[in-house]
Amino acid sequence: MTNKILIIGAGQAGMQIADSLREEGFTGSITMIGDESQLPYQRPPLSKAFLYGEADEESLEFRNQKFYADNNIELVLGDAVVNISTTENGGVATTASGKTIEFDRMALTPGSVPRKLEIAGSDLDGVLYMRSLADARKLKERWEAAKNVVVIGGGFIGLEVAAVATKAGKNVTVLEGADRMMARAVCPFTSEYFKNAHERRGAKITLNARISHFEGANGKVSGVALEDGSVIPAEIVMVGIGVLARTEVANLLGLELANGAILVDEFAQTSNPLVVAAGDAVMLPNPTGSEGLVRLESVQNAVDQAHVAAKTLLGKRESYHALPWFWSDQADIKLQIAGLSTGYDQTVVRGNPDEDSFSVLYYKNGRLIAVDAVNHVSDYMAVRKCLTNAQTIPADAAADSSVALKTLVTA
Numbered sequence: 001m002t003n004k005i006l007i008i009g010a011g012q013a014g015m016q017i018a019d020s021l022r023e024e025g026f027t028g029s030i031t032m033i034g035d036e037s038q039l040p041y042q043r044p045p046l047s048k049a050f051l052y053g054e055a056d057e058e059s060l061e062f063r064n065q066k067f068y069a070d071n072n073i074e075l076v077l078g079d080a081v082v083n084i085s086t087t088e089n090g091g092v093a094t095t096a097s098g099k100t101i102e103f104d105r106m107a108l109t110p111g112s113v114p115r116k117l118e119i120a121g122s123d124l125d126g127v128l129y130m131r132s133l134a135d136a137r138k139l140k141e142r143w144e145a146a147k148n149v150v151v152i153g154g155g156f157i158g159l160e161v162a163a164v165a166t167k168a169g170k171n172v173t174v175l176e177g178a179d180r181m182m183a184r185a186v187c188p189f190t191s192e193y194f195k196n197a198h199e200r201r202g203a204k205i206t207l208n209a210r211i212s213h214f215e216g217a218n219g220k221v222s223g224v225a226l227e228d229g230s231v232i233p234a235e236i237v238m239v240g241i242g243v244l245a246r247t248e249v250a251n252l253l254g255l256e257l258a259n260g261a262i263l264v265d266e267f268a269q270t271s272n273p274l275v276v277a278a279g280d281a282v283m284l285p286n287p288t289g290s291e292g293l294v295r296l297e298s299v300q301n302a303v304d305q306a307h308v309a310a311k312t313l314l315g316k317r318e319s320y321h322a323l324p325w326f327w328s329d330q331a332d333i334k335l336q337i338a339g340l341s342t343g344y345d346q347t348v349v350r351g352n353p354d355e356d357s358f359s360v361l362y363y364k365n366g367r368l369i370a371v372d373a374v375n376h377v378s379d380y381m382a383v384r385k386c387l388t389n390a391q392t393i394p395a396d397a398a399a400d401s402s403v404a405l406k407t408l409v410t411a
């Protein structure tokens, strides 16, 4: 009998688990604990609307205080679980402030932390990361005064910050260590488009960048030194070189990990039968049904996997099968991705990159598996629907951009 559920991590996935537990009719106690001090909030706007000044802190909150009271969800904020033990039927968690919380079953949704760049000068003021509201506040405090912004890492978050900075009239340089941008997620064609698009909007992009150290004066960063001896002036350095799953609590519980993340099955079940896990911190069976394990860092995954995790906590087993999707807003460019392109052997480009509107369809063994859509909602929606329904679109027909994709869907 499950009466007391503890959720560790009050972010996107934790919030959804609490929500789904009540939607599923769970009437027992729910305690959700988060080590950040503000009400649970959305992260995507931090590098977009919040940085532009178009969204304030309150607008980021998933729910207001009343929601938690109305739904009898005990929220413990600004405190972290630092110790935990379980028996066959339940367990007890201890927080940094000494609070103890008993539970029958538990959900682990601790998210991730930015990978740190440990080089000389990395402790200088102005060397920043972007994961939390606290990080975004630090960036905003320094924003007005900064003329020169260097972004290290040409991934989604780095490029979103670069786009805001360029639009604000700052001198922006993006330093990417690989030979193309967003290389983990998109094909060379899409990478090349984004390089050109950011350059056209005023950013300088250096690929294959070799960073030596940060230079500073009076404790503040003043530039980024490259191995070739050049120094790029910077009052703000935004480091966006990926994230690492948070596994502190999983390690205390001795949970099985895979590639440094918490291993779960298709029911979001960890190696401890009392514990489910969801979100960025998790390595899961590919939800598209293909072979292998994946780690997905997206709102869609956190939300959809959390639904499954909540059901598992209540003994209603439903396996996690969902089409991954993702978006990134970079200035006036909206990138939407549906499906997973891993292992693709063919691409079809539709539309016109020079007009900032096109899509790239990814195929594997003749079957459509994913799309990158740039300011092209109709192609994105057509592929998303098609893949959700396990259908395909023949590549040769898709190559004709004048034909609407949704008319080409076949079984």
Ligand SMILES: Cc1cc2nc3c(=O)[nH]c(=O)nc-3n(C[C@H](O)[C@H](O)[C@H](O)COP(=O)(O)OP(=O)(O)OC[C@H]3O[C@@H](n4cnc5c(N)ncnc54)[C@H](O)[C@@H]3O)c2cc1C
Pocket: 008, 009, 010, 011, 012, 013, 014, 033, 034, 035, 036, 042, 043, 044, 045, 046, 047, 079, 080, 081, 082, 109, 110, 111, 112, 130, 131, 132, 157, 246, 248, 249, 278, 279, 280, 281, 296, 297, 298, 299, 300, 302, 325, 326, 327, 328, 329
């Ligand atoms: C700047 C930014 C922009 C993004 N933009 C997009 C986007 O455009 N599209 C998209 O799909 N995704 C985007 N994402 C990714 C998306 O926000 C994440 O995938 C999502 O938040 C993951 O949810 P989560 O619950 O796993 O982790 P989180 O939302 O990070 O929540 C985890 C919480 O657990 C807390 N925690 C960890 N350990 C403990 C502990 N021991 N005790 C108590 N609390 C603990 C953490 O501090 C954190 O508050 C963005 C992320 C960032 C940072």
